[in-house]
Amino acid sequence: MSLRYALLALLSVEPMTGYDLSKRFGASVAYVWHAPDSQIYPELRRMEKDGLLEGEDVPWGHRATKTRYRITDSGIAAFRAWINTPLEYSRERDPVHLKAAYLEWAEPESARTQMEAHIAYHELRRKQWEDMISELRGGTNIMLRKRLEMTAEADRLRTTEFKIFTYEGLIARAETEIAWARRGLELIDHLDGA
Numbered sequence: 001m002s003l004r005y006a007l008l009a010l011l012s013v014e015p016m017t018g019y020d021l022s023k024r025f026g027a028s029v030a031y032v033w034h035a036p037d038s039q040i041y042p043e044l045r046r047m048e049k050d051g052l053l054e055g056e057d058v059p060w061g062h063r064a065t066k067t068r069y070r071i072t073d074s075g076i077a078a079f080r081a082w083i084n085t086p087l088e089y090s091r092e093r094d095p096v097h098l099k100a101a102y103l104e105w106a107e108p109e110s111a112r113t114q115m116e117a118h119i120a121y122h123e124l125r126r127k128q129w130e131d132m133i134s135e136l137r138g139g140t141n142i143m144l145r146k147r148l149e150m151t152a153e154a155d156r157l158r159t160t161e162f163k164i165f166t167y168e169g170l171i172a173r174a175e176t177e178i179a180w181a182r183r184g185l186e187l188i189d190h191l192d193g194a
Helices: 002-011 018-027 037-049 073-083 095-100 108-138 142-149 153-193
Strands: 053-060 064-071
Touching: 002 018, 002 037, 002 064, 002 073, 018 037, 018 064, 018 142, 037 053, 037 064, 064 073, 095 108, 108 153, 142 153
Parallel strands: none
Antiparallel strands: 053 064
8 A cells, every 4th residue: 555655645746647657756756665657557546536636637749638646635634644654564575585594505606696686786776875865965856846845944854854864764774785795795605615
């Protein structure tokens, strides 16, 4: 259900078409919640059916139309209720750490390749999150600029700082995973020589 609330968060800034949402999703929310278009579009239709959104046809090209969605008062209320309700944590499903628990079955070079890939992935993500923080701090993030335009002056700092706080947490998690995989490389080398 978090996809629903991610979409409500984006639509709380301005009405958007599914295409616009998909683009904005990929440049912001996707850093914390991945969802392909095949999930986004059906969820928008469900949200409209549930009264959280209103859709209106808008011209697209010469003869076609697209649906532009606007958050309703019910959608805002649902988003506020979700944001104010403590999360229920789900049980782990972590294929990387599951596989690591059985690396004794892997050839040492294969195990090294897996750890190196893990490091590369998390270094890339860390860089993306650092860039996002730079955008947020520098005022160049489009969605944040639009959100701040409609935010009371007294709440603008909070709006910005909670977003930065989120990415700082993701960076810390990435750094932990990088350190863990480097320790894995050391362990593989140590055990391979044993």
